[in-house]
Amino acid sequence: MLAEHLEGPRAPAPGWGRLRADLGPGYLINGLIGFIFAATGPVAIILAVGTRGGLSPAELASWVFGVFFINGLLSMLMSWRYRMPLGFAWTIPGTVLVGPALQHLSFAEVIGAFYATGVVVLLMGMSGWVKRFMATLPMPIVMGMVAGVFLRFGLDLVRALHSDIAIAGPMVAVFLLLSAVPALGRRLPPVIGALLAGAAAMTVLGSVDFGTIGSLGMARPVMQIPAWSLAAMIELVVPLAITVLVVQNGQGVAVLKAAGHEPPVNTIAAVCGIGSLLSAAVGAVSSCLTGPTNALLTSSGERERHYIGALGFGILAMSFGLMAPMFTDLMLAAPAEFIMVLGGLAMLRVLQGAFLASFGGMFSLGALISFLVTVADIGLFNIGAAFWGLLAGLAVSWLLERQDFARAAKG
Structure with missing residues (x-):
């Protein structure tokens, strides 16, 4: 009976003919940029x-394999079946939470908490609780939190221009030229032009350290046996579930809705639970619907074709997982400024949209508080600032913007 709360696809999955018709370089490059984000920082x-927690190289490689291959597969299957961009990754705040836990818990105990989190997330999705909760959240306050999370991409763009103008300057110049001249921009999308300009600048300057790239090698997942510890459950399960269901999935759902999609909230949560259980088996942290990647996947093009970028992202993620050692070295060999500029340029319109959705109407004070607390990036009780930003925004709006809640309930 729990499955009755899961939302099914609204249309048949696209066949080969539809896939070929929807294919386009702009969508694939969005998928590539989303992948580059995931494969670097x-x-x-x-x-x-993992290194601070004493994990072995084999366990680290298995972790990387799990978060890329499993979530890449989920992204491909869900995006194809629902014909919308549904990019799954892993909870980065959750990864940060694991760091302190590994200082006093065994990795087996942490794995046990990963399994328990997967079960909690799966049940939340199948029960329908997640969608009901999301429906009560005012979208401007959620988008204020999203704007706070995404702001760092814009700031990184400015910082990269200051720290390495030789790489960042040509990228920004080409982006602005292609954006200012629509005839050129239609032939070569601005972000693609920026990527090519950055690659050319790195080649001329010799900025890529190819000596750090290892030899070709396939990942060898390490199957992990969990240990059940009450201390690990108390410390990790609730914070991890919150980061997946509220912080990460909340961002992803808000981004997709802002782009005109209607994501299946309960089904997404259930799939995150399944992905988390599969990832735990190879020692990887919980799955989630990623905000930044889905923002990149929906940053340009026709809404009905956005899923093509997600399919490309899924294929690249699975490939990365299978050859994690070599690809990790390659991505990390590029200068940080290249990634910072590429991400900042790709996120400019997305960040603009987040600000407009936050401060263009009702709940604007709550959205501002949500934004400020998120930007402050101060976590409490092992829970990241994005959650507290959302909570603070809701509390302030409830106290000072009750008329907006009343209007929202009527409308």
């Missing part, structure tokens, strides 16, 4: 957390 977080 977030991977470094995994490596840093």
Whole structure:
């Protein structure tokens, strides 16, 4: 009976003919940029957390395999079946939470908490509770939190221009030229032009350290046996479930709705639970619907064709998972400024849309509080700032913007 709360697809899955008709370079490049995001900074977080926690190279490689291959597969299947961009990844705040836990818990105990989190997330999705909860959240306040999370991409763009103008300057110049001249932009999308300009600049300057790239090798997942610890359950399960269901999925759902999609909220949560259970088996942190990647997948093009980018993202993620050692070295060999500029340029319109959705109407004060608390990036009780930003925004709106709640209930 629980399955009755899961939302099914509204249309048949696209066949080969529809896929060929919808294919386009702009959508594939959005998928590529989303993949580059996932394969750089977030991977470094995994490596840093795991290394400090005493994990072996084999366990680290297995973790990277799990978060990419499993979530890439979920992204492909869900995006194809629902014909909308549904990019799944792993909870980065959850990864950060695991760091302190590994200092006093065994990895087996942490794995046990991963399994328990997967069960909780799966049951929340199948019960229908997640969709009901999401429906009560005012969208401007949620988008204020999203704007706070995405703001760092815009700031990174400015910082990259300051720290490495030789790479960042040509990228921004080409982006602005292609954006200012529509005839050129239609032939070469601005973000693609920026990517090519950055690649050319790195080649001329010799900025890619190919000596750090290892040899070709396939990932060898390490199957993990969990240990059940009350301490691990108390410390990790509730915060991890919150980061997946509220913080991460909340961002992803808000981004997709802002782009005109109607994501299946309960089904997404259930799929995150399944992905979390599969990931736990190879020692990887819980799955989620990613906000930044889905923002990139929906940043340009026709809404009905956005899913093509998600399919490309899924294929790249699965490939990365299978050859994690080599691809990790390659992505991390590029200068950080290249990734910062590429992401910042791709997110400009998305960030603009988040601000407009936050401050263009009702709940504007709550949205502002949600934005400020999120930007402050101060976590409490092992729970990240995005959750507290959402909570603070709701509390302030409930106290000072009750008329907006009344209007929303009527409308």
